Amino acid sequence: MARYTGSVCKLCRREGEKLFLKGSRCHGAKCSFEKRSYAPGQHGNSRRAKLSEYGIQLREKQKVKRIYGVLESQFRNYYEKATQQKGVTGENLLRLLESRLDNVVYRLGFAPSRNAARQLILHRHFLVNGRMVNVPSFLVRPGDVISVRERSRKMTVVHEAMRRIKDDAVMPWLRVDKAKLEGEFMEQPARQDIPVQVQENLIVELYSK
Numbered sequence: 001m002a003r004y005t006g007s008v009c010k011l012c013r014r015e016g017e018k019l020f021l022k023g024s025r026c027h028g029a030k031c032s033f034e035k036r037s038y039a040p041g042q043h044g045n046s047r048r049a050k051l052s053e054y055g056i057q058l059r060e061k062q063k064v065k066r067i068y069g070v071l072e073s074q075f076r077n078y079y080e081k082a083t084q085q086k087g088v089t090g091e092n093l094l095r096l097l098e099s100r101l102d103n104v105v106y107r108l109g110f111a112p113s114r115n116a117a118r119q120l121i122l123h124r125h126f127l128v129n130g131r132m133v134n135v136p137s138f139l140v141r142p143g144d145v146i147s148v149r150e151r152s153r154k155m156t157v158v159h160e161a162m163r164r165i166k167d168d169a170v171m172p173w174l175r176v177d178k179a180k181l182e183g184e185f186m187e188q189p190a191r192q193d194i195p196v197q198v199q200e201n202l203i204v205e206l207y208s209k
């Protein structure tokens with residue numbers, strides 16, 4: 001399975017903003033972006049060049065890909081699927097990305113980051129409706145219940161992640177039971193409830209050319 005193996009801190013620096021890809025580290029003093037907010041590379045500390053219209057659209061697409069941890073071919077497939085659904089294509093795209101199992105596990109507070117959620121899913125630590133699923137890109141549907149496997153309920157990484165998340169921080173389309181270590185994907189999220197600061201219409205314009 002192809003995946004990005006480089007420094008995720010460089011991705012934040014490339015986009016010029018914090019994408020919160022390393023969980024709690026992004027909120028602390030060890031955050032690399034706080035120390036070096038300029039772009040990576042030999043000339044990264046020089047003034048950023050003014051982007052063209054295409055450049056702005058491309059950066060927005062790259063930002064969303066990096067936030068959700070998907071590669072180009074995956075992202076393109078999500079876009080094609082979004083165009084076939086009713087409603088606004090850009091919003092449909094974000095809903096599909098939010099429905100990925102790794103994102104849902106992260107949003108429920110079972111993992112400190114999406115990357116950590118992917119690793120836990122690949123190692124077979126989660127169930128969907130009582131059945132083990134080890135595919136991070138699995139699309140969760142309304143009504144699906146996600147739970148930690150019985151043998152994995154004492155994992156430190158899960159309990160530390162749960163302690164860090166506040167009850168009011170759980171997304172309104174999710175329900176979580178910390179005692180049972182399970183959550184429910186209740187409904188597809190509305191765009192205003194998705195806490196991702198992107199202009200998805202720019203992505204649609206990019207792919208429409």
